[in-house]
Amino acid sequence: MIPSRRARTRGTSLLAAAVLLVVSSSGCDDGPPPQLCDGSNGLRLHAYSAPAIGRTAAGSAVEIENGSYTLVVDEGCRYYVTAPPVDGVNARFGELRTGILDPAVAQQLAAALPRGQLASLGDCGGVPLSDSSPLVVADLTSHAACAGTFGTRFRGAWGAVVQVWPGLWDRGEAMTGAVRVAASPAAGGPTDVVYPWPLEQPLAPFVLGESDLNRAGVSRLVPTPADAAAMRDLRARHDRGELGWNPPGSGIFTSDGETGAFVYLRDALPHENENGLLPF
Amino acid sequence: MTQTLRTRLLCLLATVAMLLLGARDAHAGTWGNIRGTAKLFNVNGNYCPTAANCTGSTYPQATYGTYVPWSNAIVKVYDSAGVFLGQGSTATDGSYNVAWSSPSATAPSSVRLRFFTQHKDGRFSLMEANGAGYNVYTGLFGTGHNGYSPSDTYRGTTYAGSSGAPLGHPNAYWAAERLWRETLSRVGVLQTNFTGVTIRGFQDTISGFMPSNRADKCETSCAWGPTKQIHLNTAGAYAPQSRIMHEMGHIASYWLHPWFIEYDQATTLHYDWDNASPDGWNHTTAEWGLVGFEEALATHFGSVTFWAANAIAPTTCLASSSHCYFPSGAPIGSADLEHTSWPYDDPTNTCIRTPVGSEVVEERWPLSHMRFLWDVYDSHNDADGDTYSAANGCWWCQFGVLAYYGDGNYWHEINEAWVYFLGVPWAFAHGDARASTAYEVNYAQTFGHANELSLLRASNCGPP
Numbered sequence: 001m002i003p004s005r006r007a008r009t010r011g012t013s014l015l016a017a018a019v020l021l022v023v024s025s026s027g028c029d030d031g032p033p034p035q036l037c038d039g040s041n042g043l044r045l046h047a048y049s050a051p052a053i054g055r056t057a058a059g060s061a062v063e064i065e066n067g068s069y070t071l072v073v074d075e076g077c078r079y080y081v082t083a084p085p086v087d088g089v090n091a092r093f094g095e096l097r098t099g100i101l102d103p104a105v106a107q108q109l110a111a112a113l114p115r116g117q118l119a120s121l122g123d124c125g126g127v128p129l130s131d132s133s134p135l136v137v138a139d140l141t142s143h144a145a146c147a148g149t150f151g152t153r154f155r156g157a158w159g160a161v162v163q164v165w166p167g168l169w170d171r172g173e174a175m176t177g178a179v180r181v182a183a184s185p186a187a188g189g190p191t192d193v194v195y196p197w198p199l200e201q202p203l204a205p206f207v208l209g210e211s212d213l214n215r216a217g218v219s220r221l222v223p224t225p226a227d228a229a230a231m232r233d234l235r236a237r238h239d240r241g242e243l244g245w246n247p248p249g250s251g252i253f254t255s256d257g258e259t260g261a262f263v264y265l266r267d268a269l270p271h272e273n274e275n276g277l278l279p280f
Numbered sequence: 281m282t283q284t285l286r287t288r289l290l291c292l293l294a295t296v297a298m299l300l301l302g303a304r305d306a307h308a309g310t311w312g313n314i315r316g317t318a319k320l321f322n323v324n325g326n327y328c329p330t331a332a333n334c335t336g337s338t339y340p341q342a343t344y345g346t347y348v349p350w351s352n353a354i355v356k357v358y359d360s361a362g363v364f365l366g367q368g369s370t371a372t373d374g375s376y377n378v379a380w381s382s383p384s385a386t387a388p389s390s391v392r393l394r395f396f397t398q399h400k401d402g403r404f405s406l407m408e409a410n411g412a413g414y415n416v417y418t419g420l421f422g423t424g425h426n427g428y429s430p431s432d433t434y435r436g437t438t439y440a441g442s443s444g445a446p447l448g449h450p451n452a453y454w455a456a457e458r459l460w461r462e463t464l465s466r467v468g469v470l471q472t473n474f475t476g477v478t479i480r481g482f483q484d485t486i487s488g489f490m491p492s493n494r495a496d497k498c499e500t501s502c503a504w505g506p507t508k509q510i511h512l513n514t515a516g517a518y519a520p521q522s523r524i525m526h527e528m529g530h531i532a533s534y535w536l537h538p539w540f541i542e543y544d545q546a547t548t549l550h551y552d553w554d555n556a557s558p559d560g561w562n563h564t565t566a567e568w569g570l571v572g573f574e575e576a577l578a579t580h581f582g583s584v585t586f587w588a589a590n591a592i593a594p595t596t597c598l599a600s601s602s603h604c605y606f607p608s609g610a611p612i613g614s615a616d617l618e619h620t621s622w623p624y625d626d627p628t629n630t631c632i633r634t635p636v637g638s639e640v641v642e643e644r645w646p647l648s649h650m651r652f653l654w655d656v657y658d659s660h661n662d663a664d665g666d667t668y669s670a671a672n673g674c675w676w677c678q679f680g681v682l683a684y685y686g687d688g689n690y691w692h693e694i695n696e697a698w699v700y701f702l703g704v705p706w707a708f709a710h711g712d713a714r715a716s717t718a719y720e721v722n723y724a725q726t727f728g729h730a731n732e733l734s735l736l737r738a739s740n741c742g743p744p
Contacts, residue, residue: 086487132560185607210613
């Protein structure tokens, strides 16, 4: 039998009253926010800038595929960061540092970026700037992303991240593990600055095919410590301009005698998958 | 007239002249002019390499890695204490003749010149990241002023940068100035509207530059039309087509016919056609028509600056500070403006139409919009066998088509993306508005060639 409208209304009212009773008996206090790093397995936070892959140099996606400017925090409060996105500091994309968050910073981040509720921060508002890169704050179950225009909530959250970022970078230690490498074919540009390829294995397998030049997740892992150190040394020499000048953003022009290519590399992250991508 | 009388008369004239000059010195100080030429060492990428078919290239490799004129830029004169003495500008060939004056009765012992990356007519100013006026300056030099007559000083050629130490600001200025002089200045409405553009670089983050609530971080460069502002990123100096020319293209696009850009569309329209991932665009990603066309048009202005309408193998580089050809000379596919489908070695030119979620729907690529715009511009049929061209003897007419759009929000009018209520836009409704279809219709209404336009759009995978 279908209950009358009045009966259904009365039933709904009773249900609402019961819900109110339960809520009031348990209290409306949500309690302290969840700890940022509670020791359980997995990543906790990923704050990053997501520039368009392809709007950077062909083959360079490996450097920015997990965010150009990026901050990652795992379950043990270990963090990984690029140089911070602040005036006058330009990240050498792909170079990260690592360290342990101190409790005050962890609490500050947990308060600004409530776990599982990041979508509520997405008050972007307005039309994005042309070509702006989205800024993203993400955890396992929620995320917010704004491209070039921010409301109060997102600005506050991102601002909290940027506030602690320089300190994390300054206190962080250089990464020492594996690196990920990709290369784009040298298009025959007039460059005299050729850095020798530092690995025993040939350069050719690292050179991407045309369809992969602007794709994420196509780099190769260089896992052995000695080879990874050699690649980092190559990067450092290029940063110092040891053999001369290359246009900024164009990669390290490298040759092993057989193959010439622009090489890009990034410090590998413990939580990335076999393709080099983080889970969120 | 005796010798004595002539001598006395000359002495009298000389005395009068000296009195006059003395009076002038006492009241007007000293003055003069400085002549010379300014050049910059050019290492902008996106040139046409010698291995490629460079028919129609206006930026061949011979111009790369050499000194080029610092054209149509502001030049200022200062004394050794930094006191401003005068201002002029370079010409297109880099030559200048700048007047200076000093209120002092005695000429400054030495002066210097400062060459700015600011357009002489105020079209655009390329500033340092902190807003200061970037300039390259000479050492101090004497004017040779003798205290009585104006001096005329020739400084020879001033060279900015070198092969081992090129300078970013002058390089980006070179590309910007060419874009304005060779392309944008041809459009009447831009002669009126494209002025006072402020560009800052080169940093990924520039706090407080863009209007309130807009990003201060932009690692692939950004533009905001309404306030005519451009933020160039760290590596924004030597990749002209994708950076300074492209961002200036956004400003030009907006000011051809300002549209209702302020509406909060962020939750309805992202850069992605599938709205799936928070990333930006590139040549071969599927975008909503409005966004894909806007990016293509912004790029197109730079493409036609570097390539004439008779070009056979034109490219537009997405990010490269080198060029966009293989060593063999063949264009890299994703930069190739002329071929009608990609991969272009597909003999059937079949456009990729896989489902939306995979983001490879070729009709929605900015590159497809670019190829359509290119074919409207070029003066010949496509090399791959298509047999139509819209060339109508007015190759620059296409740059200003947006100015002819209707003002409303009906089909193909400038604000067709929005729904109005009581004359006020209140909802975003049409993600494929103000795109290639609208361009085709408005071009045909203005300049004719309706059939050709329709075929050209269809033959480039039919961008919306």
